[in-house]
Amino acid sequence: MIKNTKKAQKNNILSLEDVSISYGKFEAVKNIFCNFKKGDITSLIGPSGCGKSTVLRSLNRMNDLIPNCSLKGTVLFDGTNIYDKRVDPVEVRRRIGMVFQQPNPFPKSIYENIAFGARINGFVGDIDDLVELSLKKAALWDECKDKLNDSGYSLSGGQQQRLCIARTIAIEPEIILMDEPCSALDPISTLKIEETMHELKKNYTIIIVTHNMQQALRVSDMTAFFNAIEYEDGDGGKVGYLAEFNSTKKIFSSPKEKTTQEYISGKFG
Amino acid sequence: MEEKLALFKNRKRFGIEKNIDIIFKNTALVLSSFVAIILLGIVLVVFFQSFESFSRYGLKFLVTSEWNPVKDEYGAFTAIYGTLLTSFLSLLITIPLGVGTAIFITEDFVPKLFREIIGSFVELLAAIPSVVLGLWAIFVMEPFFRAFFVFLHNFFGWFPLFSTEPTGRNSLLAILILVVMLLPIVTSIARDSLNQVPKKLRNASYGIGASRWKTIFSVILPAALSGIMAGVLLALGRAMGETMAVTMIIGNSNAFSWSLLSPGYTIASMLANQFGEADGSQVSSLFYAAFVLMILSLVVNIFAQWLVKKFSLKY
Amino acid sequence: MNSLFYQKNSSRNIGDKVFTSLSLICVVIAILPLIFLVTYILIKGGAQITPELFTLEPNPPGDDLDAGGINPALIGTLIITTIASIIAIPVGVGGGIYLAEYSKGGPFSRFIRFGVNVLAGVPSIIAGVFIYSLVVSTKILFGSMYSGLAGGMALSILMLPTVIKTTDEGLKLVPNELRYASLGVGASMYTTILKITLPSAFRSIATGVVLGIARAAGETAPLIFTALFSYYYITGFGDLFYEMGSLAVLIYNFALEPYDAQNKLAWAASFILVLSILSVNIFSRILAAFTEKTKRV
Numbered sequence: 001m002i003k004n005t006k007k008a009q010k011n012n013i014l015s016l017e018d019v020s021i022s023y024g025k026f027e028a029v030k031n032i033f034c035n036f037k038k039g040d041i042t043s044l045i046g047p048s049g050c051g052k053s054t055v056l057r058s059l060n061r062m063n064d065l066i067p068n069c070s071l072k073g074t075v076l077f078d079g080t081n082i083y084d085k086r087v088d089p090v091e092v093r094r095r096i097g098m099v100f101q102q103p104n105p106f107p108k109s110i111y112e113n114i115a116f117g118a119r120i121n122g123f124v125g126d127i128d129d130l131v132e133l134s135l136k137k138a139a140l141w142d143e144c145k146d147k148l149n150d151s152g153y154s155l156s157g158g159q160q161q162r163l164c165i166a167r168t169i170a171i172e173p174e175i176i177l178m179d180e181p182c183s184a185l186d187p188i189s190t191l192k193i194e195e196t197m198h199e200l201k202k203n204y205t206i207i208i209v210t211h212n213m214q215q216a217l218r219v220s221d222m223t224a225f226f227n228a229i230e231y232e233d234g235d236g237g238k239v240g241y242l243a244e245f246n247s248t249k250k251i252f253s254s255p256k257e258k259t260t261q262e263y264i265s266g267k268f269g
Numbered sequence: 270m271e272e273k274l275a276l277f278k279n280r281k282r283f284g285i286e287k288n289i290d291i292i293f294k295n296t297a298l299v300l301s302s303f304v305a306i307i308l309l310g311i312v313l314v315v316f317f318q319s320f321e322s323f324s325r326y327g328l329k330f331l332v333t334s335e336w337n338p339v340k341d342e343y344g345a346f347t348a349i350y351g352t353l354l355t356s357f358l359s360l361l362i363t364i365p366l367g368v369g370t371a372i373f374i375t376e377d378f379v380p381k382l383f384r385e386i387i388g389s390f391v392e393l394l395a396a397i398p399s400v401v402l403g404l405w406a407i408f409v410m411e412p413f414f415r416a417f418f419v420f421l422h423n424f425f426g427w428f429p430l431f432s433t434e435p436t437g438r439n440s441l442l443a444i445l446i447l448v449v450m451l452l453p454i455v456t457s458i459a460r461d462s463l464n465q466v467p468k469k470l471r472n473a474s475y476g477i478g479a480s481r482w483k484t485i486f487s488v489i490l491p492a493a494l495s496g497i498m499a500g501v502l503l504a505l506g507r508a509m510g511e512t513m514a515v516t517m518i519i520g521n522s523n524a525f526s527w528s529l530l531s532p533g534y535t536i537a538s539m540l541a542n543q544f545g546e547a548d549g550s551q552v553s554s555l556f557y558a559a560f561v562l563m564i565l566s567l568v569v570n571i572f573a574q575w576l577v578k579k580f581s582l583k584y
Numbered sequence: 585m586n587s588l589f590y591q592k593n594s595s596r597n598i599g600d601k602v603f604t605s606l607s608l609i610c611v612v613i614a615i616l617p618l619i620f621l622v623t624y625i626l627i628k629g630g631a632q633i634t635p636e637l638f639t640l641e642p643n644p645p646g647d648d649l650d651a652g653g654i655n656p657a658l659i660g661t662l663i664i665t666t667i668a669s670i671i672a673i674p675v676g677v678g679g680g681i682y683l684a685e686y687s688k689g690g691p692f693s694r695f696i697r698f699g700v701n702v703l704a705g706v707p708s709i710i711a712g713v714f715i716y717s718l719v720v721s722t723k724i725l726f727g728s729m730y731s732g733l734a735g736g737m738a739l740s741i742l743m744l745p746t747v748i749k750t751t752d753e754g755l756k757l758v759p760n761e762l763r764y765a766s767l768g769v770g771a772s773m774y775t776t777i778l779k780i781t782l783p784s785a786f787r788s789i790a791t792g793v794v795l796g797i798a799r800a801a802g803e804t805a806p807l808i809f810t811a812l813f814s815y816y817y818i819t820g821f822g823d824l825f826y827e828m829g830s831l832a833v834l835i836y837n838f839a840l841e842p843y844d845a846q847n848k849l850a851w852a853a854s855f856i857l858v859l860s861i862l863s864v865n866i867f868s869r870i871l872a873a874f875t876e877k878t879k880r881v
Contacts, residue, residue, distance in 0.1 A: 065475060067377060080588045088590035088597070094478030095588070104469035107492055116487065117477035164473070171477050286772055293774035294686055300678030301687075304699045304748065307741060311706065311714045318717055369610025378604065387615060389869065394618050396795075396865050397625075398802025400832050401854045404839045405621055408847070449621065452614050480596050482603040503705065510707025512805035513832075517839060537709050537805070544713065545809045559713050563706065570705035574698065 012076075013038040013205050014059060014096075014175060019073035021054050021063065028054045029240040032073070034224060036175075041197060041206040043216035043248065046226030047268060051240030055226070056177050056209045060096035061089040078174075094121055097173035101180045103160035105152030105167075110135075110144055113152045113163055117171045130170055138166035139196045158189020165196060169204075176200065178208040182215065194219050213264055216248065223251040225260045315563055319556035330557055334525040338547075343554035347525045349561060351533040355440060355515065356508035358529075359447035364501060366448070367455030372485060375463040388460060395453035403517030406446040411437060411518070414445070418530055433528040438520035440533035446514045451504045458500025462493040495576055502573035506566045512537040536562040622858075629855025632848045642815055642834070642849060651845035654853050657829040659818050660732060661857075664811055664830055665801045667736025672743035673793060680751025680789075685777055697752070704745035711741040712806035720810055725825060732828030735811025739800045746799070750792025754785035787875060791868045798864040802857055804832035813837055831857050 014036040021028050029051035036042050044052040054063065061082060063069045074081045082092045105113050114131045123130065131148065135141040140162040144155065152163055161181055168176055178197075182190040190212075197206060197219050210216050216223055224245040228238040244251060244260045255261045262268060322330065326343060333344025370391070374384040418435035425431045466489050474484040490497075520532020521542050536558045544555055591597060640653025679696070687693030715738040720729050758781045766776040782789075812827040813834065831853045838850040 060476070062472065062475060065377075065471070067381065078588065082588060084589075086589045088588065090478055090480045090596070091588045091590075093475060097478075098472075098476035100469060100472055100476065102469050104467075104473040106470060106473060106488055117479070120477075120479050120483055120487075167473075168477060290772045290774050293777075294682075297678045297682035297686060300675050301680075301682040301693075301696050301748070303675050304679060304696055304703055304744065307744070308699050308703050308706075310718070311710060311741075314714055314717050315710065366610050366614045369607045370614045373607040373611045376607075378608070387611065391614070391618065393862060393865055394622070396799065396802075396861050397621070398804065398832060398857055398861070400802065400804040400835045400839075401625060401858055402621075404835055404850055404854055405625065407839055409624060449617055452618070456614065480600050482600045483596070485603075506705045510705075510709065512707065512709040513836060517836065537707060540709050540713060541805060541808060544716070545812075556713070556717075559710055563710055566705055566707055567702060570702055573705075574701055 011037045013078075014207075015074075015076040016055075017074040017076065019055070019058065019071060019075060021051070021058055021069065021071050023066070024068040026237060027239045029226070032242045034242055034245055036205065036207060037222070038205050039201065040221040041201055041208065041219050042222040042224060043220035044207065044209045044224050044226060045211075045213060045216050045263075046240070046243070047228065047263065048211075049238055049240070050226040050228040052209050052224075052226045053179055054240070056179055056207060057098075059175070059177055059207065060093050060098055062093070062098060064089050094171060095173055096175045096177060097168035097171055098177040098179070099161070099164050099168055099181050102184055103157055103164055105155075105160050105163050108152060109149045110152050110155070110163060111148040114167050114170045117167055121171045134166040134170040135163075137169050137196075137199065138162045139192060139199070140166055156189070158185045158192060161185060161189070161193060162196060165193070165200075169200070173204070175205045175207065178206065180209050180211060183211060190215070213252075217252055220248045222246070223248040225251060225255075225257070225263065227259050227263070312563070315556055315560045319553055319560045321550060322553035322557040323560075325550070326554075326557075330554070331561070334523065336523040338549075338551050341550055343551070343557075345536065345539075345554070345558045345561065347523050348534040348536045348539045348558055350525070351440060351519070352509050352535040352537070352562065352565070354529075355443050355447060355519070355533070355535055356505055359444045359451060359508055360501065360505055362444070362448045363451040363455050363504065367452050368459045368497060370452075370456045371459035371463055375460055376481070376485075388457070391453050391456045393453075394449075395457070398513075399450060399511060400513040400517070402446055402450060403514035406442060406514060406518040407438075410445060411442055414442065422530055429527040430529045433526060433531040435530040436520060436532055438518050438532055439530050440519055441529040443515045443519040443533070443535070444529070446518055447508050447511060450511060450514060451508055454504045454507060455500055458503070459493070459497045462496025462500065463489060465496065466492045495579070499573045499577045502569050502576065506569040506573070509535075509569070510537055510562065510566050511535075512541050516541045622862075625851075625854055625858050629851040629853075629858070632852035633855065637849075637852055641817055642829075642838075642846075644815060645838075645841045645843055645846050649845065651843075651849045654831065654834060654849055654856075656814055656817055657831045657834040657853060658856070660811070660814070660829040661801055661831045663818065663824070664732050664735045664739060664807070664828060665797060667733060667824075668739035668743050668800055669793075669797055671737065671740035672747050672796075675740075676744050676747025676793075677751045677789070680748045680755065681777060681782070683748070683752045684755035685773075685781065700745045700748050700752075703741070704749070706741075707805075708742055708803055709805040711738050712808065712810055714738075714741070715806070715810050728825035730810065730812040730827045731825045732811050733824050735807045735828060735830070738806035738810045739803060742803055742806060743796050743800045746796035747793055750796070751785075751789050754788040754792065755781055757788065758785050787871075791872060794864060795868055798861045802832055802861055804830075804836050807833050808836065 012035040016032045016034040019032040020030045032055060044056060046052050057063045058071055059075065063071065071083055075083055077096065080087065106116060108116065111131055114134050115127050118127060118130055132141060135144065140159060143159060152160060155163060182193055185193070194215065200206060208220065222245070225243045226240050227243040228240045231237045231239060244255060244257045251260060252264055255264065322343065330344055331349060332346050334346040335342045335344045336347070374388050418441065421431050422435055470488050470492060471484060474488045479487070515535055516538035519535065519538055521534055521538055522532035523534055540555055540559055543551070547555055637653045638658065639655055641656055642654060643650060643652040683693050683696060715734055719725060719734045719737060723729055725731060725733055762780055762784060763776055766780045807830055811830060811833070814827040814829040818828065835850045835853050838846040841847065
């Protein structure tokens with residue numbers, strides 16, 4: 001038994017321990033406990049306003065950029081609480097990369113989009129090789145190998161998003177966070193990105209926020225269902241919490257919680 | 270039912286109403302073309318008034334600095350040099366200060382309220398009339414900098430720009446008051462351009478582990494560059510055409526000198542100073558100078574507009 | 585593997601600190617003179633304010649004991665600015681209406697919008713030179729040369745682009761649904777504009793216009809050889825056709841006098857000018873912020 005827990009702990013790459021996040025006075029999510037295993041794809045699902053994106057952004061301290069946003073509790077990564085006062089958020093983001101909801105290439109060439117991140121992270125190898133490798137991993141190489149000097153904005157939306165994934169891979173993070181990466185894309189591009197994620201799983205841990213339950217079912221090993229309840233004082237504000245966390249199979253076939261069942265069957269959301 | 274319909278007997282628009290509609294539209298059309306008429310009028314009037322001087326001196330006017338109403342010899346080199354020198358040097362000082370300030374108030378170094386106070390304060394200062402700045406320059410700035418100018422001359426006198434004994438009113442003071450005047454323009458336009466850079470670019474950069482200033486220099490400033498450049502060009506136009514504050518502090522002398530510490534002239538200050546009392550071919554020569562100033566500011570202005578259009582945000 | 589901890593001595597963190605300090609220094613260098621400027625004007629100018637200042641004529645320079653007041657300049661500024669507004673507001677609002685309501689983005693409207701921006705960039709002294717040769721030197725206004733009327737015309741050239749721009753932009757902010765609603769019940773275009781679109785854009789246009797007027801009130805360069813200056817009371821309508829004083833030109837003339845008494849008048853005039861311009865600006869800002877808040881609710 002003891003052995004098992006130890007093994008489990010060893011496998012945990014990122015752990016949330018009693019995390020609560022607030023915007024100013026308003027609590028967005030409360031008392032989250034959650035372990036993300038190395039090499040897994042974990043989906044965060046739940047109705048709008050349940051705080052799943054907030055939780056995701058807290059995992060590499062992107063929330064620092066939002067005024068008044070504060071976090072209580074511990075986020076353990078690699079044995080260190082990333083909210084420790086001594087931690088440099090820039091270092092955290094170098095090891096936990098992020099892909100955003102809207103494709104956001106830099107207004108530079110495709111090549112420079114990838115080289116930029118590598119250079120600031122002190123990459124010393126051959127940048128040409130890195131660009132090629134990253135684009136291949138993101139399944140974009142064949143489509144853009146002849147126009148690496150074109151602007152990132154010359155690509156289609158789905159290609160742009162894969163460029164952003166390639167850019168994130170290029171800095172060799174240990175974890176990739178994806179915040180609804182397909183919500184702005186058409187179904188075909190979405191499928192391509194999902195294929196890419198399956199490829200990436202071999203080397204990276206992925207945590208993805210998605211509104212699309214089919215996507216969660218298709219891509220992820222683990223699923224965390226977040227829900228929101230009204231404040232106890234009942235003034236209409238809501239606070240998010242982690243309702244259920246289990247393997248994707250179990251969440252979708254035999255959820256323990258009634259709300260999970262209702263959500264995945266489309267009764268609210 | 271019958272009664273109700275009767276109320277609408279005259280459903281058709283009266284002829285007179287149709288006419289009013291047409292008259293209204295055409296009046297608006299004529300009023301809007303006033304802009305073009307005035308602009309054309311200004312160019313033509315200044316051009317024809319300068320014709321006499323232009324045909325007499327040709328382009329030599331631009332490169333000689335003799336300005337002698339007694340001998341009837343005119344050349345505007347001193348004023349043109351002064352115009353370009355004061356405007357470019359003042360911009361050179363203003364750009365880093367203004368853009369630095371704009372960066373400071375678009376980043377989150379201090380609370381939002383504080384940043385907004387700084388921002389609106391700087392913008393308010395753009396409303397202070399330049400004649401008041403001139404007054405302030407004469408009575409406050411000039412005595413304040415006097416010792417500093419002596420120091421500049423003593424230690425850097427070997428450098429042509431500081432090679433003369435400082436006089437009470439001089440080109441350097443004009444440059445400094447221009448800085449005070451341009452700062453609000455550059456700062457507020459740079460601030461707007463920086464604010465217009467989409468948040469997602471900032472996220473992208475932070476998301477792959479760039480530090481704050483790496484993000485500013487490599488992502489945010491390049492994206493805002495065209496807007497900032499356009500603002501800088503507008504400021505340059507303002508600096509070249511600025512009259513009152515400069516006229517009051519530059520010393521107004523036509524004797525050419527490389528030194529910033531001696532009195533100088535700009536085209537605008539020459540106009541303000543001499544136009545009222547000029548007669549004969551001096552008037553035409555002043556118009557010639559005015560024409561040069563107009564062309565300079567038109568070019569800068571049109572270039573700024575072109576820049577805004579060409580590079581208006583593409584993402 | 586690198587530690588996650590903040591490393592004080594890494595070149596990146598030192599660089600960030602250096603640049604942050606540099607930008608703070610920029611703010612300080614930029615802001616300090618500006619604060620000093622405003623307080624100095626308000627204190628030095630405010631100290632000269634007396635009741636007589638508003639009622640007396642200025643005495644000609646040379647009499648160092650008593651400079652008199654600035655009544656003619658104060659009234660002159662009001663008159664000249666009013667004349668400029670009477671010319672520029674109808675022309676500008678009318679032109680703005682055409683650009684925003686009638687033009688369909690064709691070459692004509694693009695040319696006019698371009699012209700508005702160019703005119704806004706024409707040096708103010710050129711506007712003075714232009715009116716001088718058009719009005720003053722030709723004595724076209726019933727034989728008078730320098731006059732308050734000519735000054736007002738020169739100022740109106742500077743106000744015009746501001747008025748057109750604010751009207752154009754204010755009207756463009758009015759949602760199209762509102763226009764369709766009015767046209768849809770069979771209203772004429774001009775009724776729609778006068779009764780529906782213009783009133784709903786009124787506040788933003790008015791704010792822009794008032795700011796334009798405030799800016800024009802402080803302009804000096806267009807006046808120094810159109811309205812010139814006058815030491816005497818404005819007594820009647822006929823004075824429009826003669827030289828007219830203004831606060832701005834008074835500051836210019838008296839700042840350059842070697843006499844302390846005249847300099848003091850210049851400070852007093854600056855105080856009045858700056859105070860009124862700043863209050864108009866601050867008031868319109870507060871109004872704009874207030875409007876935005878109420879709209880959001």
